Each structure stands twice: as structure tokens, then as C-alpha cells.
Amino acid sequence: MKKIITKDYHRHPCFNAEVKGQFGRVHLPVAPKCNIKCNFCDRKYDCVNESRPGVTSSVLSPEQAGVYMQQVLEKEPRITVAGIAGPGDPFANPEETMGTMRMIRKNHPDMILCLSSNGMNIGPYIEELAVIGVSHVTITVCAVDPEVGKEVYSWVKDGNIVYRGKQAAEVLLSRQIEAIKKLKAHDITVKVNSIVIPSVNDHHIEEIAQKMEELGVDLLNCIAMFPNVNTPFGHLPQPDKKTMASIRSMAEQYLPQMRHCTRCRADAVGLLDDDKTEEFRSCLSACSTLKPMPAHKRPYVAVGTLEGILINQHLGEAKSFQIWETDGKQYKKVEDRPAAEAGGGIKRWHQLAKILGDCRAVLVSGVGDTPAEIMSKAGIKPVEASGFIEEGLRVVYEGKATERLKGRNPCADGSCAGTGTGCG
Structure with a gap:
């Protein structure tokens, strides 16, 4: 797949210190859950008194984030x-x-898209990130030796499995290395953040820098640990400026260093040297209370199809959905969007409802009662249909009765062609 847009990397103030006073960033706090537990981290919500990673005053849904983004750009x-x-x-x-x-990307095609992750679960999404046009990704790597890493992390969660100790560090490091290689293979600029922790990994930063150079990382950001009193490392001192200067100078033998990091909050907004997070706090809070967009205003329709011509896949067997839109005159396929993974019971359908959250309807050959109810409650109309995709789209977008599209429901007589992985 090919990237849809080429970005001007010079407008990213975190990757280019020369423009930190000209261009700014907004962090959209839509990701409250975490899959690892770092011994220095204390994630807080509704906190207005601290300025550090892991803190936000509100959490947004994707739809709310879209409204907030527009309001931010109008003012800044x-x-x-x-x-x-x-x-x-x-x-x-x-x-x-x-x-x-x-x-x-759809609403602001010229915007640089950026993500910061621990790297544990980014791998399966990298290809789509490249297609969307996410040009900058930061991976936080605090150890490249599991013996060091086991002191940094309390646990690492992979699906329903929780790893601890050295095994946790090994699993995480493996995923991080795979992720960085794949990101670079897709021509995505990679910055690595390394949290410098006194007596834990401060002696290990050179090894990290060496390994990251081998992997083709573009920029290294050595960050002084912020002591959080409610964490296992809360008693450790914050590395002083002299120590950090020495560590960065050493690491610079291997990779360019970021020396202007402001350790941004998860809801930071503004220029790095002209932060406006406090100014936008009421706007962020107001957006977090917005109700979901009415179904008729959602731009897309999802379709379960095998070949892209007919509506012929059951909701439960579709591994991906075609996403369509209209300009009022003709219909246009926007993308192929991966479905939620099979298994997981009812959780799968809630995940799918989030994946299709910008769709007013989903056209499929069949759907079970449980997923149909969950889709409907999320504002996504499940439409059982057979025949050509364009006919189904016309009926949905023109608000006509969808019963006319319904073919024989394969679930009703036991002849479902699904894979047995759960139709609902």
C-alpha cells in the first residue's frame, strides 16, 4: 500500500528545534489504558497541577477529539x-x-500526524499508519538488556497474558525492536525516548544509543526521570542538568540528540516555548462532554464484501470492511478497514463498534442479535442485505427502507457460512 500524503518534516517542532518558536503541536488525549507498568510512571486524570507525561485533565473520544482539534486550530x-x-x-x-x-487526516489533510508509544502493540497497525500518513513515531525504550529492563517494568500485558520480571522485559524489548524495524521499512521517522533513571539504567544509556543507531533510529531523546511519589521509583532523585548534559553528549556519538524536550502532558497544546494547555483546558473539558454524532451525520457506510462488488459477508466472518462515502452524486470507496479480531466474546462487538464509529450503517449479508444490538446502541445501523454494494449505499444514504435489501438470513436456518468464530 502507498502513503496517501508526503509530509514536510521541517514543521515538527519536536524533531526540529529550529522551528520550536514557529510551529506547535496538540496532543489529543484519547488513549487512557496502558499495557505496561513502568516503575516511574503515575498516570493521572483530571490533574491540572502537574506538567509531565501521563497527565491530562480530560479524556476524549475520537469524535470529541475531532471537534477539539477544530477549535484549537481556530484559536491557534x-x-x-x-x-x-x-x-x-x-x-x-x-x-x-x-x-x-x-x-x-480526512479533516486536516496538511496536518503532521505523530504518535508516542511504548512499542508493545504498535506492530499490527504500522502498515495502516503509513497509509494514513503518520510520519513521526516515538518509541520509549529504557533498556536493551532484559536484566536492566526487569528493574524498570513491573509488568507487561500482551492480550490476556501478564508477564513480570525478566520475561516481561524480554517480551517488550522484542516488540520494540520489531516495531522500529517495521516503522523504518515504511519510511516513518522514528524518535526514541529513553528515561534516565539513577542507579537503574543511567549506566546503560550508551548501550541503548548503540542499539538504536543499529536499527536506524533518527533521533534520541534522553529524558530525566520525574520522581513520582506514588511509584516504586518515587524515592529516587531526578538527574540534574549536568548529569543529563553528560549523558546526551555521550549518546550523541551514536545519534542526534533532542535537547529541547519539555516533557509534555498528554493534553499539551501550543508552541514548545509558548504552551497554551492552561488556556485550552476549558475547551478540552467542554469537548469531553459532547454527545456522539447523530447517525445521519456520520459520513461513512461500512460494507462486508469478498470481492468489492457484492454485499456478501456476514458481520462475524469479515476480517475487514470497505468504507464508503458519497458526495451526493456518486459513491467513493475510502479505504479497507481491519475488523476486530475474532474471539473475545461480546468484547469483540464493542471493539468493532469503536472501529466503525464514524459509520452510519454497516451493510452485511447477516448479523446475529447480540452484535446487532451493540451496533445499534453505538449509532451504527446493521443492515442485512444482498446484491450490489452501490444499491445498498443508495438505500442507506437516501434514507429509504432497508428491508428491501434483505436476502435470506443464513443464520436463521442453520446454514451460516461463517467460520465458527462467533457470529453473536
């Missing part, structure tokens, strides 16, 4: 970067993250 047109940096990890919240990125 110097914003050139839209990023997701928590307050958890973007890919512990993949539906919200990908939905937000798709929406920002």
Missing part, C-alpha cells in the same frame, strides 16, 4: 502537528487511536 493556527501521547499507550487503545488518526 500555528499548530502543525496532531499527536497522541496517552495518557496511556495509543496501542492499548487501538480503536480510539486509529479512529482519531483517520479523522484528523
Whole structure:
């Protein structure tokens, strides 16, 4: 697949210190969950008194983030970067993250898209990130030796499995290395953040820098640990400026260094040297209370299809959905969007509702009662249909009765052609 847009990397103030006073960024706090537990991290919500990663005053849905983004740009047109940096990890919240990125790209095609992740679960989404046009990704790597890493992380969660100790560090490091290689293979600029923790990994930064150079990383950001009293490392001192200067000078033998990092909040907005997070706090709060967009105003329709001509896949068997839109005259396919993974019971349908959250309807050959109810409650009309895609789209967009589209429901007589992975 080919990227849809080429970005001007020089307008990203975090990657280019020379423009930190000209261009700004907005962090969209749509990712509250995290899949690892770092011993220095304390994620807080509704916190207005701290300025550090993992903190936000509100959490937004993708739809709310779209409204907030528009309001930010109206008041601060110097914003050139839209990023997701928590307050958890973007890919512990993949539906919200990908939905937000798709929406920002559609509504603001010239915006630089940026993500900051621990790297644990980003791998499966990298190809789509490249297609959307996400040009900058930051991966936080605090150890490249599991013996060091086991001291940094309390646990690492992979699906329903929780790893601890050295095994947790090994799993995370493996995923991080794979992710960085894949990001570079897709021509995405990669910055690595390394949190410098006294007596834990401060002696290990050179090894990290060496390994990241081998992987083709573009920029290294050594960040002094912020002591959080409610964490296992809360008793450790924050590395002083002299120590950090020495570490960065050493690491610069291997990779260019970021020396102007402001350790941004998950809801940061403005220029790096002219932060406006406080000014936009009431706007952020107001957007977090917005109700979901009415179904008739959602721009897309999702379609379950095998070959792109007919509506011929059951909701439960579709591994991806075609996403369509109309300009009032003709219909246009926007993209192929991955479905939620099979298994997981009812959770799968809630995930799918988030994935299709910008769709007014989903056209499929059949759907079970449970997923139909969940889709409907999320404002997505499940339409059982057979025949040509364009006819189904016409009926939905023109608000006509959808019963006319309905073919024989294969679930009703036991002849379902699904894979047995759960139609609902």
C-alpha cells in the first residue's frame, strides 16, 4: 500500500528545534489504558497541577477529539502537528487511536500526524499508519538488556497474558525492536525516548544509543526521570542538568540528540516555548462532554464484501470492511478497514463498534442479535442485505427502507457460512 500524503518534516517542532518558536503541536488525549507498568510512571486524570507525561485533565473520544482539534486550530493556527501521547499507550487503545488518526487526516489533510508509544502493540497497525500518513513515531525504550529492563517494568500485558520480571522485559524489548524495524521499512521517522533513571539504567544509556543507531533510529531523546511519589521509583532523585548534559553528549556519538524536550502532558497544546494547555483546558473539558454524532451525520457506510462488488459477508466472518462515502452524486470507496479480531466474546462487538464509529450503517449479508444490538446502541445501523454494494449505499444514504435489501438470513436456518468464530 502507498502513503496517501508526503509530509514536510521541517514543521515538527519536536524533531526540529529550529522551528520550536514557529510551529506547535496538540496532543489529543484519547488513549487512557496502558499495557505496561513502568516503575516511574503515575498516570493521572483530571490533574491540572502537574506538567509531565501521563497527565491530562480530560479524556476524549475520537469524535470529541475531532471537534477539539477544530477549535484549537481556530484559536491557534500555528499548530502543525496532531499527536497522541496517552495518557496511556495509543496501542492499548487501538480503536480510539486509529479512529482519531483517520479523522484528523480526512479533516486536516496538511496536518503532521505523530504518535508516542511504548512499542508493545504498535506492530499490527504500522502498515495502516503509513497509509494514513503518520510520519513521526516515538518509541520509549529504557533498556536493551532484559536484566536492566526487569528493574524498570513491573509488568507487561500482551492480550490476556501478564508477564513480570525478566520475561516481561524480554517480551517488550522484542516488540520494540520489531516495531522500529517495521516503522523504518515504511519510511516513518522514528524518535526514541529513553528515561534516565539513577542507579537503574543511567549506566546503560550508551548501550541503548548503540542499539538504536543499529536499527536506524533518527533521533534520541534522553529524558530525566520525574520522581513520582506514588511509584516504586518515587524515592529516587531526578538527574540534574549536568548529569543529563553528560549523558546526551555521550549518546550523541551514536545519534542526534533532542535537547529541547519539555516533557509534555498528554493534553499539551501550543508552541514548545509558548504552551497554551492552561488556556485550552476549558475547551478540552467542554469537548469531553459532547454527545456522539447523530447517525445521519456520520459520513461513512461500512460494507462486508469478498470481492468489492457484492454485499456478501456476514458481520462475524469479515476480517475487514470497505468504507464508503458519497458526495451526493456518486459513491467513493475510502479505504479497507481491519475488523476486530475474532474471539473475545461480546468484547469483540464493542471493539468493532469503536472501529466503525464514524459509520452510519454497516451493510452485511447477516448479523446475529447480540452484535446487532451493540451496533445499534453505538449509532451504527446493521443492515442485512444482498446484491450490489452501490444499491445498498443508495438505500442507506437516501434514507429509504432497508428491508428491501434483505436476502435470506443464513443464520436463521442453520446454514451460516461463517467460520465458527462467533457470529453473536
